[in-house]
Amino acid sequence: MADIQRSKIKALLGATPGTDVLVKGWVRTKRGNKDIAFIALNDGSTVFNIQIVVDKTKFDDGLLQKITTGACIGVEGKLVESVGSGQAVEIQADKIELFGECDPVRYPLQKKDTSFEFLRTIGHFRPRTNTFGAILRIRNQMAFAIHEYFHGKGFVYWNSPLITASDCEGAGEMFQVTTLDLNNLPRNKKGEIDYKEDFFGKLTSLTVSGQLEAEIGAMALGEVYTFGPTFRAENSNTPRHLAEFWMVEPEMAFYDIKDNMDLAEDFIKHLIRYALTNCYDDVKFLNDKYDNELIARLESILADSFVRLPYTEGIKILEKAVADGHKFEYPVAWGIDLQSEHERFLVEQHFRKPVILTDYPKDIKAFYMKQNEDGKTVRAMDVLFPKIGEIIGGSEREADIVKLENRIKELEMSRGTLEWYLDLRKFGSAPHSGFGLGFERLLLFVTGMSNIRDVIAFPRTPKNAEY
Ligand code: 4AD
Numbered sequence: 001m002a003d004i005q006r007s008k009i010k011a012l013l014g015a016t017p018g019t020d021v022l023v024k025g026w027v028r029t030k031r032g033n034k035d036i037a038f039i040a041l042n043d044g045s046t047v048f049n050i051q052i053v054v055d056k057t058k059f060d061d062g063l064l065q066k067i068t069t070g071a072c073i074g075v076e077g078k079l080v081e082s083v084g085s086g087q088a089v090e091i092q093a094d095k096i097e098l099f100g101e102c103d104p105v106r107y108p109l110q111k112k113d114t115s116f117e118f119l120r121t122i123g124h125f126r127p128r129t130n131t132f133g134a135i136l137r138i139r140n141q142m143a144f145a146i147h148e149y150f151h152g153k154g155f156v157y158w159n160s161p162l163i164t165a166s167d168c169e170g171a172g173e174m175f176q177v178t179t180l181d182l183n184n185l186p187r188n189k190k191g192e193i194d195y196k197e198d199f200f201g202k203l204t205s206l207t208v209s210g211q212l213e214a215e216i217g218a219m220a221l222g223e224v225y226t227f228g229p230t231f232r233a234e235n236s237n238t239p240r241h242l243a244e245f246w247m248v249e250p251e252m253a254f255y256d257i258k259d260n261m262d263l264a265e266d267f268i269k270h271l272i273r274y275a276l277t278n279c280y281d282d283v284k285f286l287n288d289k290y291d292n293e294l295i296a297r298l299e300s301i302l303a304d305s306f307v308r309l310p311y312t313e314g315i316k317i318l319e320k321a322v323a324d325g326h327k328f329e330y331p332v333a334w335g336i337d338l339q340s341e342h343e344r345f346l347v348e349q350h351f352r353k354p355v356i357l358t359d360y361p362k363d364i365k366a367f368y369m370k371q372n373e374d375g376k377t378v379r380a381m382d383v384l385f386p387k388i389g390e391i392i393g394g395s396e397r398e399a400d401i402v403k404l405e406n407r408i409k410e411l412e413m414s415r416g417t418l419e420w421y422l423d424l425r426k427f428g429s430a431p432h433s434g435f436g437l438g439f440e441r442l443l444l445f446v447t448g449m450s451n452i453r454d455v456i457a458f459p460r461t462p463k464n465a466e467y
């Protein structure tokens with residue numbers, strides 16, 4: 001097979017027949033009769049397989065028997081127009097090389113059970129299924145689209161640290177990073193753990209958000225964005241939470257809350273449009289197999305402007321729904337942190353389109369949000385999506401040093417790790433805003449999957465860290 005270059009199946013399926021080609025991939029199925037075998041081969045480049053037609057008289061029987069579902073092979077042959085239905089071209093095999101056999105009895109993907117739950121237990125084979133191939137290709141395309149979008153707008157890709165001493169969201173959900181011997185912890189005179197002895201000489205954790213450090217970037221480079229993993233030790237075993245998830249966090253100098261909302265809406269629409277244009281085969285596959293409203297739902301996001309509504313108005317709508325007999329599991333009152341049932345009611349039943357909820361009570365939002373004149377609310381903005389609930393969380397940032405210091409005191413936060421953050425307000429402060437898009441929440445929406453464990457190759461959730 002030395003002289004022919006390997007082609008990707010995706011390219012061959014759109015190529016003109018008549019040439020000799022070489023493909024390499026994994027057998028999805030093999031069927032046929034005593035004279036001919038048909039092998040469906042997939043190499044991960046597309047959700048579609050290419051059909052290999054094997055004239056059994058030309059090949060050794062022992063070799064053909066080893067070509068079972070899951071086996072890895074290379075095939076050289078002629079690309080010809082297909083006589084069968086279902087594909088435009090197929091390959092007439094001249095040479096077959098077996099790279100890796102696959103025991104049909106022990107290979108778990110042979111099993112009848114292909115439920116999402118079962119597939120989660122075999123994360124090392126799951127990407128070989130059509131469904132996960134499609135999801136992981138979409139994930140890849142969306143990552144590219146994110147970089148392309150911000151690059152096109154002149155934003156600078158900014159890398160906030162993953163190991164940090166500051167708790168951005170102040171929710172105390174951080175995973176500690178330490179090299180101390182947990183069985184023999186150094187103590188100071190007060191009997192407290194002496195972090196001076198630790199690797200970094202202080203208490204450090206994995207970051208819950210790159211925002212605070214991204215603000216440093218915005219105050220120097222103007223418009224920046226992060227795109228990386230974040231970590232939260234939230235003990236919530238829900239279909240929408242991961243302990244390790246990816247977040248995109250743009251942070252912009254001179255943007256007020258309205259500019260921030262405009263960017264968020266344009267950004268998310270761009271990503272959905274990109275998926276429909278550049279991942280159509282994979283999205284269509286998922287639409288046809290699992291959720292035949294998926295494409296319509298994606299298109300509906302593009303059709304209309306998002307609703308922009310203050311939290312207080314949102315609460316009034318929910319209270320009216322309760323008065324009219326709608327049952328929520330969690331009570332509704334001004335001041336509550338909205339549950340996803342509340343968010344989804346507003347989006348799916350009341351407005352029937354995405355909602356950007358603004359001006360939340362300050363007590364349920366993080367310390368850095370710009371305080372409104374009413375003394376009760378902050379300039380927050382959450383983008384709420386059908387089927388998902390909150391997909392983006394963001395705000396205008398408090399740029400006033402006095403107000404920010406007061407808030408830090410009110411919340412009894414330790415100022416020690418935030419001096420540098422306060423400095424940004426003391427030296428050349430600027431109005432600025434930003435938001436965070438949960439990458440896996442976006443992928444849930446774009447793929448139509450209902451569990452966040454199925455849109456990331458290696459989900460990290462409570463009591464689960466395989467691989
Ligand atoms: O609303 P959050 O907590 O906002 C922040 O972290 C801000 N610092 C962002 C910013 O302004 N730069 O998180 C942002 C988004 C949420 O809207 C949600 O989509 C996602 O991150 N998210 C999660 N995704 C998966 N698993 C979790 N445990 C998540 N927690 C938040």
Ligand code: MG
Nearest residue numbers: 382390392393
């Ligand atoms: Mg949030």
